[in-house]
Amino acid sequence: MATQAQGQHMLQPQGQSQPPGKESLAPVLQQLNLASLRTRTQDLHNAIGRILHTFHTNPSLKWSEVLGQFAMVNVELLNLIDDVKPILKMFVVYPKTVNAENAPILPIMLSSKLLPEMEAEEATLKDKILSNISNFSMTAQSENLQRQIESVRSACDLAEKVITEARKVYGLGTRQGPVALATLDKLNVARIAEQEKQLRVATNYGEGLRSSSSEQQQQTTVLPPHLASVLPTPGDGRTGFPDGGFVKTSAAPVLPPTGLVRSAATPQQSSVPQVTARVQTPSQQIAAGVSAASPSPAPFVNSPRSTGTNFNVPSPQQQQAQQSQLAYLQKMRNQQNLVRQQQQQQQQQAHLQQQQQQQQQQQQQQQLRRPATPPIPQVGVQPQAQVAQPLLHQQQQQKLHHLQQQLQQHQAQQQQAQIQQQLQAQQDRHSLQHLQAQQQQQQNLQQLQTASPMITSNTLQQGNQVRPQMGPLANSMTSLYGGGTNSLLTSNMFQQGNMSTNQISANQPQRNVSSQMLTDSMYIGAGTQMAQGTSTLGLPMQQQLGNQPNYMNMFNNATQSNFGQNRQQPPPS
Amino acid sequence: MECIVQGILETQYVDALEVLLQGLCGGLRETLKVHEFYLKSGNNMGSVSSELNLCCSLSGPQPVWTVRHVGGPMRGAASDQLSALVRSIFEADISNNGLRFLYALGYKLDYEILRTGFSFCFQRVVPITVKVSCICRLPKLHAIDEAVPVTPTLYLVEVFAPASADNYAEVVAAISSFAEFLAPLLHLSKPGVFTGVVPTAATAAASLISRAALK
Numbered sequence: 001m002a003t004q005a006q007g008q009h010m011l012q013p014q015g016q017s018q019p020p021g022k023e024s025l026a027p028v029l030q031q032l033n034l035a036s037l038r039t040r041t042q043d044l045h046n047a048i049g050r051i052l053h054t055f056h057t058n059p060s061l062k063w064s065e066v067l068g069q070f071a072m073v074n075v076e077l078l079n080l081i082d083d084v085k086p087i088l089k090m091f092v093v094y095p096k097t098v099n100a101e102n103a104p105i106l107p108i109m110l111s112s113k114l115l116p117e118m119e120a121e122e123a124t125l126k127d128k129i130l131s132n133i134s135n136f137s138m139t140a141q142s143e144n145l146q147r148q149i150e151s152v153r154s155a156c157d158l159a160e161k162v163i164t165e166a167r168k169v170y171g172l173g174t175r176q177g178p179v180a181l182a183t184l185d186k187l188n189v190a191r192i193a194e195q196e197k198q199l200r201v202a203t204n205y206g207e208g209l210r211s212s213s214s215e216q217q218q219q220t221t222v223l224p225p226h227l228a229s230v231l232p233t234p235g236d237g238r239t240g241f242p243d244g245g246f247v248k249t250s251a252a253p254v255l256p257p258t259g260l261v262r263s264a265a266t267p268q269q270s271s272v273p274q275v276t277a278r279v280q281t282p283s284q285q286i287a288a289g290v291s292a293a294s295p296s297p298a299p300f301v302n303s304p305r306s307t308g309t310n311f312n313v314p315s316p317q318q319q320q321a322q323q324s325q326l327a328y329l330q331k332m333r334n335q336q337n338l339v340r341q342q343q344q345q346q347q348q349q350a351h352l353q354q355q356q357q358q359q360q361q362q363q364q365q366q367q368l369r370r371p372a373t374p375p376i377p378q379v380g381v382q383p384q385a386q387v388a389q390p391l392l393h394q395q396q397q398q399k400l401h402h403l404q405q406q407l408q409q410h411q412a413q414q415q416q417a418q419i420q421q422q423l424q425a426q427q428d429r430h431s432l433q434h435l436q437a438q439q440q441q442q443q444n445l446q447q448l449q450t451a452s453p454m455i456t457s458n459t460l461q462q463g464n465q466v467r468p469q470m471g472p473l474a475n476s477m478t479s480l481y482g483g484g485t486n487s488l489l490t491s492n493m494f495q496q497g498n499m500s501t502n503q504i505s506a507n508q509p510q511r512n513v514s515s516q517m518l519t520d521s522m523y524i525g526a527g528t529q530m531a532q533g534t535s536t537l538g539l540p541m542q543q544q545l546g547n548q549p550n551y552m553n554m555f556n557n558a559t560q561s562n563f564g565q566n567r568q569q570p571p572p573s
Numbered sequence: 574m575e576c577i578v579q580g581i582l583e584t585q586y587v588d589a590l591e592v593l594l595q596g597l598c599g600g601l602r603e604t605l606k607v608h609e610f611y612l613k614s615g616n617n618m619g620s621v622s623s624e625l626n627l628c629c630s631l632s633g634p635q636p637v638w639t640v641r642h643v644g645g646p647m648r649g650a651a652s653d654q655l656s657a658l659v660r661s662i663f664e665a666d667i668s669n670n671g672l673r674f675l676y677a678l679g680y681k682l683d684y685e686i687l688r689t690g691f692s693f694c695f696q697r698v699v700p701i702t703v704k705v706s707c708i709c710r711l712p713k714l715h716a717i718d719e720a721v722p723v724t725p726t727l728y729l730v731e732v733f734a735p736a737s738a739d740n741y742a743e744v745v746a747a748i749s750s751f752a753e754f755l756a757p758l759l760h761l762s763k764p765g766v767f768t769g770v771v772p773t774a775a776t777a778a779a780s781l782i783s784r785a786a787l788k
Contacts, residue, residue, distance in 0.1 A: 170776075192770055195724040196581045202686070202708060202723045203579075204764050206611055209684040209710050209723070224717045226608070226629055226636035230670050 037084065044076050574647075576657040576744045577733035578752060580761040583770060587705060587728050589778035590758055591691065594703055597754055598695040605706055606632045607688045608717055610672065612680035625680060627671055631717075640667045640675075647741075656752075657745040658763040659736060685711055687720040690728065698747040701734045730759060 051069050054061070094110075095102055114122065129148075133141050201207040223231060582590060595602065610627040626641040644661030646652070652659060667674075690706030707728050709720035732752065736744040752761040757777035760768040 189769065192583070192727070193767065195727050196767055196769065199581060199708060199724040199727050199729055200579065200765065200767065202710070203729055206684040206686075209686060211712075223715055224608075226631060226669070227672070227715055230672055 033083075037080070040076070040080055044073065044080065047073055047076070574659060574736045574738065574741060575662045575733050576655075576659050576736050576741060576748055577731060577764060578657045578748060578761040579732075579764045580730045580755075580759040580768060581727045581770065582705070582730055582759045583774065584707075584726050584728055586758060586774050586778040589781040590705060590730070590755070592781045593755065593758065594693045594705075597751075598693040598703070601694055603692050603694070604632045605688060605690045605692050605704060606630070608685065609688060610685045611683045612675055613683040615679040615681055617679045624683070625675065627667070627675065636669065638667050638669050638671050640665055640671060655742070655745045656749045656763070658765075659741050659745065685715070686723075687711060687717055689720075697751060699734045699736070699740075699744050701732060701748060701751060704731045704733075705729075706731075730755075730761070732761060 051073065095106060098106060113119075129145070130141070133144050136144070198208065202209055591602075608629045608631060610629075612625045612627060614623045614625075624643070626643060628639045628641065630637040630639070642663045644663070647659040687709040688706045689709065690704065692702055692704040692706075694700060694702045705728055707722050708724075709722045711717065711720055713719060732748055734744050734748055755761065756771070757773050758771065758781075759774065760771050762768045
């Protein structure tokens with residue numbers, strides 16, 4: 001306020017040194033109501049002080065609050081000024097004394113001369129206006145000027161009226177902000193609502209996006225590139241492949257699908273590295289680790305289905321190769337497990353078929369040529385197909401059964417060796433990764449073991465000898481799974497019975513193996529207990545909320561710069 | 574778990590929304606072009622059917638495949654008061670033969686869509702992602718080039734952020750406070766709640782697009 005800013009000035013009635021017109025001042029002074037003015041000014045001062053204080057202390061301010069407070073203060077100030085202005089017209093302020101503080105600015109404040117630039121502007125304006133009519137008389141000149149003033153004033157009034165009307169239409173005039181408009185007519189609203197419903201149900205539930213399967217199957221389309229390499233061609237047989245309903249592809253060339261197992265007469269470079277090169281590096285390592293004598297991509301002669309043998313039992317060579325690769329495998333994510341298992345099974349099958357090649361060469365020549373098959377060699381799929389093979393001779397069947405038994409015995413011994421290896425490795429490392437590797441491999445083996453009774457469906461005569469052998473092996477597997485205590489208990493029980501079983505099972509080498517495995521499982525059980533204690537650490541953290549430094553400040557600054565309609569211009573795009 | 578809200582915006586105002594998001598989110602714009610397969614499990618996988626969403630992102634030089642499982646939303650009185658939907662979600666990367674693999678498991682293709690648009694990601698309490706996309710249907714199987722928008726005049730806007738069981742309330746608050754910034758252009762709500770368009774969208778878009786110098 002002017003009066004407060006200039007400290008030493010005095011309020012004095014206009015005119016003479018004495019106050020002669022005091023009577024005329026009385027109504028004005030009544031109008032002034034100095035006391036209320038003073039309190040209002042003081043309140044305003046306090047309010048501004050409070051607002052400044054909140055600016056300094058409150059970190060989370062919103063623009064809406066700040067603008068509201070500013071509006072309040074502004075209104076109050078304007079009211080004060082409106083009240084004081086008529087009174088101030090009656091008074092003039094002049095400095096009572098001159099001192100060091102106001103000496104420099106006093107002459108400027110008291111002067112009434114315009115600044116030089118302003119003077120020059122005014123001079124030019126005057127010349128422009130008066131040059132036209134300077135010839136006329138004074139009254140004419142004044143009338144002319146009056147008319148000009150009138151025209152300008154009317155133009156301004158009209159413009160102001162138009163602006164206020166437009167503001168009312170758009171709701172911008174009031175201090176409360178824009179009012180909700182009904183600019184959208186009902187037709188538009190209805191149309192938009194209907195489309196919105198369509199869009200939302202389509203995104204969230206898929207309504208309206210499903211077409212009937214018959215339509216789909218009649219359309220042959222060219223697959224986009226990211227699918228062409230993934231989906232099978234229609235030439236691949238459908239016999240064992242539970243495809244998803246609408247799979248129809250074009251004649252685009254397709255890499256052999258993962259897991260296709262083909263055996264051949266001659267050991268050449270395997271198709272497995274070709275396939276897995278597309279998929280993942282650890283599988284490549286498996287393929288590389290597998291011995292060089294692996295089947296070639298000869299077309300489906302001697303395919304898994306045609307032999308009808310039990311090729312799911314892993315060979316000893318393969319097991320050792322796998323173990324060396326497992327440590328690396330565990331660094332991949334768990335969702336890759338099933339794919340990897342498939343590949344392992346394929347390679348095992350490949351090896352087994354190679355071993356059975358000599359027996360089956362006759363069969364190859366007699367074999368009918370089969371259409372190209374893309375078997376995903378799941379254990380559950382192929383045995384069913386094998387059972388349906390009508391072309392096997394019984395001699396070959398028996399040979400295969402013998403081989404199968406031998407392989408199973410081999411397997412049992414290999415499991416023992418494997419478990420000892422695992423024990424040593426565990427004692428060395430005690431890492432969760434290794435445990436998971438074991439579990440995974442045991443999963444593989446357990447799957448194979450549980451599947452092997454299915455595969456031997458055409459060998460039921462000799463199956464009875466197979467299954468009891470599976471029993472203790474399966475038990476040992478589950479005990480290794482089931483946690484430390486279980487294995488400790490079972491191993492204790494079996495330990496006491498060890499001596500007896502050793503005597504009884506003289507002619508059953510499998511039982512020996514099982515008992516030894518169970519004693520080993522006692523040690524392994526302790527290891528699993530310890531390892532399981534650390535299992536929680538190994539779990540991948542799905543999402544980690546990062547630390548939360550004071551992002552609010554940063555964001556508030558950003559919004560303050562944006563919200564106040566000082567938007568940066570978007571970059572030219 | 575994630576918190577998500579959805580909204581719709583007319584196609585003519587999408588540029589304005591992009592300008593606004595660029596100003597708010599710091600310019601980390603990513604183009605979206607995702608081919609999504611919605612797979613449903615067959616009968617061989619148990620009595621309860623499950624659904625998976627396999628997404629192939631075609632915006633980069635190589636297609637990137639991810640698989641998602643969208644769980645059910647959180648229910649209860651507390652969830653009704655929240656302004657965003659909280660649901661469990663699991664997402665993982667998968668190799669490019671994921672589709673074959675899932676078919677082999679027994680999943681069947683329920684429907685597929687192509688999603689084109691852009692997305693912004695920024696950090697405010699939690700990483701919040703805003704996706705503005707046009708949902709297109711594929712009239713022929715897997716024919717991406719013939720994609721037709723489901724609603725040519727409307728775009729879908731999704732704002733979501735990851736959450737956990739103990740901080741979802743804060744995440745919802747962060748999302749709703751961000752949604753206030755977008756209020757002049759569009760109205761965001763839980764998926765499944767119809768909102769309509771906002772009447773101030775036209776004026777807000779005009780002011781965002783205008784390149785007049787401000788004094």
